[in-house]
Amino acid sequence: MSDAMLRLTGVEKIYNRGLTSEVRVLSGVDLSLARGEMVALVAPSGAGKSTLLHIAGLLDTPDAGRVEIGAEDMTGLNDRRRTAVRRQEVGFVYQFHHLLPEFSALENIVLPQLANGVARRDAEARAQALLEEVGVGPRAGHRPSAMSGGEQQRVAFCRALANSPRVLLADEPTGNLDPATSDQVFAALTGLVRGTGLSALIATHNLDLAARMDRILRLDQGRVVPG
Numbered sequence: 001m002s003d004a005m006l007r008l009t010g011v012e013k014i015y016n017r018g019l020t021s022e023v024r025v026l027s028g029v030d031l032s033l034a035r036g037e038m039v040a041l042v043a044p045s046g047a048g049k050s051t052l053l054h055i056a057g058l059l060d061t062p063d064a065g066r067v068e069i070g071a072e073d074m075t076g077l078n079d080r081r082r083t084a085v086r087r088q089e090v091g092f093v094y095q096f097h098h099l100l101p102e103f104s105a106l107e108n109i110v111l112p113q114l115a116n117g118v119a120r121r122d123a124e125a126r127a128q129a130l131l132e133e134v135g136v137g138p139r140a141g142h143r144p145s146a147m148s149g150g151e152q153q154r155v156a157f158c159r160a161l162a163n164s165p166r167v168l169l170a171d172e173p174t175g176n177l178d179p180a181t182s183d184q185v186f187a188a189l190t191g192l193v194r195g196t197g198l199s200a201l202i203a204t205h206n207l208d209l210a211a212r213m214d215r216i217l218r219l220d221q222g223r224v225v226p227g
Contacts, residue, residue, distance in 0.1 A: 004033060005034065005198075027222030027223055028222070028223060035199055040202055041224075053203060070166060093169070097144065106140040110127050130161060130162070154185060170204075
């Protein structure tokens with residue numbers, strides 16, 4: 001599709017075990033994510049979801065194939081350029097929030113903006129606005145240990161979107177939450193995605209949540225197929 005924000009073409013990944021054994025995790029993955037599209041990626045544990053997300057987000061490199069964000073081919077970039085693109089264009093959310101425990105919710109969202117050259121006053125204003133949008137604005141000054149699991153994960157969503165990326169990648173973002181909290185957190189994530197118009201690829205075991213997205217893709221035998 002011409003408006004693809006994320007495109008993987010023929011992506012392969014092989015892990016070597018010992019001198020003679022190898023495991024082919026991804027076998028020619030083709031995937032395209034349109035601007036503003038929210039797509040679920042469903043697969044059992046060990047099928048390669050995390051590997052695919054890491055390659056799509058430039059945290060890992062494929063053994064073959066191409067990764068494009070926007071119209072730019074990322075495959076041959078050096079480490080410095082990959083890091084810069086990842087910081088500016090890609091947001092990550094994981095099953096566990098990975099917030100920095102010594103900093104407040106607001107500070108956790110401010111820090112990646114400062115690393116990207118944003119002035120502190122502007123970074124704090126954006127962080128507060130994001131927190132308000134997901135319903136935890138009053139908790140801005142609290143450290144993660146003083147927040148519930150659902151609140152912490154919503155802060156993690158805000159942190160992932162702090163630098164206004166074009167692509168959001170999430171690996172089981174509600175997998176550590178009870179069903180009621182999971183629904184609330186997913187609603188907050190959906191609101192952020194729809195409000196910003198970014199493209200999101202969300203790996204999940206939760207078929208109910210997957211059904212609320214624009215499309216479902218399934219990772220099967222190292223390939224991505226319609227769900």
